[in-house]
Amino acid sequence: MARLHILEFPDPRLRIRAQPVDTFDAALKKLAEDMLETMYAAPGIGLAATQVDVHRRLLVLDVSEQHDSPLVLVNPRLLKASGREVCQEGCLSFPGIFADVERADKIRVAAQDVSGKPFEMDADGLTAVCIQHEMDHLVGKVFVDYLSPLKRSLLLRRLEKQRRKAG
Numbered sequence: 001m002a003r004l005h006i007l008e009f010p011d012p013r014l015r016i017r018a019q020p021v022d023t024f025d026a027a028l029k030k031l032a033e034d035m036l037e038t039m040y041a042a043p044g045i046g047l048a049a050t051q052v053d054v055h056r057r058l059l060v061l062d063v064s065e066q067h068d069s070p071l072v073l074v075n076p077r078l079l080k081a082s083g084r085e086v087c088q089e090g091c092l093s094f095p096g097i098f099a100d101v102e103r104a105d106k107i108r109v110a111a112q113d114v115s116g117k118p119f120e121m122d123a124d125g126l127t128a129v130c131i132q133h134e135m136d137h138l139v140g141k142v143f144v145d146y147l148s149p150l151k152r153s154l155l156l157r158r159l160e161k162q163r164r165k166a167g
């Protein structure tokens with residue numbers, strides 16, 4: 001296993017639209033494992049392939065406190081979405097900044113596992129938020145895109161300030 005480098009805003013590669021995964025081989029399994037290791041180490045609850053500069057439709061997540069419920073979704077598709085909820089979100093590509101984002105609170109997703117086997121799952125709460133956040137990354141979208149221009153520029157200035165402080 002290996003830890004991967006996470007791209008940070010405003011890296012233009014975060015805006016690349018991922019292509020479908022079409023080869024379910026050992027390299028894909030290794031990528032999924034490395035993404036999980038990278039996510040746990042960060043620490044984070046989800047990671048999209050886009051964030052590690054791999055532009056394929058693949059995401060990993062684990063919202064459990066024990067870090068014992070890893071999920072890998074390959075070629076995820078949203079089948080259903082209902083309800084709205086506001087959650088304070090963070091993103092490993094925007095270290096140290098947080099903002100409220102409204103999303104669907106119940107979703108049904110179709111995806112494949114790392115072997116290519118199709119499955120469907122229902123999600124709600126933090127799992128639903130996280131899957132939607134990761135699926136956005138796969139189309140080049142990031143959470144601050146949902147904010148008003150004023151709120152966004154405030155947060156991005158805060159991000160810059162923190163970076164300057166960190167050297």
Ligand code: GNR
Nearest residue numbers: 044045046047089090091092133
């Ligand atoms: O670690 C993460 N936490 C988080 C909290 C609330 C809503 C979404 C997330 S995802 C984020 C990891 C990340 O950046 N994934 O793309």
Ligand code: NI
Nearest residue numbers: 090091092093
């Ligand atoms: Ni993110």
